[in-house]
Amino acid sequence: MGDLFVVRTAGHALDRAALGSIAFSIEYLRVPLVAVMGHERCGAVKATLEALQNHQRAPDALQSLVNLIRPAFDDYPVTPDMLDFAIQANIRYTVRHLVQTP
Template identity: 55%
Template sequence: MASNRRAFLTVTASATASAAGALAVVPAQATAGTGRPPAPAPATASAALDELLAGNRRYAVGRPRRPQDVVGRRRVLAGGQHPFAAVLGCIDSRVVPELVFDQGLGDLLCIRTAGQVLDEAVLGSLQYAVEELRVPLVVVLGHERCGAVAATLGRLRTGAAVPGHLELLVEEISPAARRTRALPGDWAEHTMRAHTAWVRDAIRADPAFAGASVVAARFDLDSGLVALLP
């Protein structure tokens, strides 16, 4: 993947320079049928993160505000989308970003791979979000009890072969697992945190994403809460 990624960055370097300017303030879309004026869409990374964490607290206590008039919202969005954040998360069926952050149709651009593993398609999709849609915030969302992490640890413990395309997942998560193997406590938890932070750092270091703030977070399956990772 590394060689393909270098080629990808070479091709996109010139386009990146023009995308590093100020982010445009995107007007909020009205929610038809609610009887309330539209709330302003978060226009900065800080405001976007505040909105996501506030939505997550609503989700965790079982008081979500969405969905609201999905049919009306769909009609409003038919002419164009203006998501205020991008989330790279895991495919785990219990970790759906729109639900976890209590956001509605058109609010988030979500990319999901097992173990939030990076590849060229993920990088291209994130670049589209940042450069074309002017998304100010990218969240890399890991979670406890991740199946991709468990498969990686199983491979390292036993040396058993991993079938087919699953090998890519194991190869990408293994460095984090090796770095944390000697730490006391839960190896799977340490691996998930280290891998999620590494993905964040890899995106941050890529000039294609200079126009966005990139953070890493952990979702707790038991409490429903999201916590930012250092």
């Protein structure tokens, strides 16, 4: 108990609750390491790409997830075969976001 503190969100999207949970683990539990882990065929990143490719909003609450993931690959043209690249870009974006968050 207490050896691992896990915060999971689809696409490891950093909303206020996820950031607060990570901050809690660092501040109060003294967690020494934060790891950001993506995975192949990430459905959240795929849904984001599909929404962007189709120039459509995602259904309901999924749009908030799309809004959190989209900036990870804003600087790249969205193509149908970019899922693997987008997953890696999302990991790098999440790490940068965490490093820059006080």
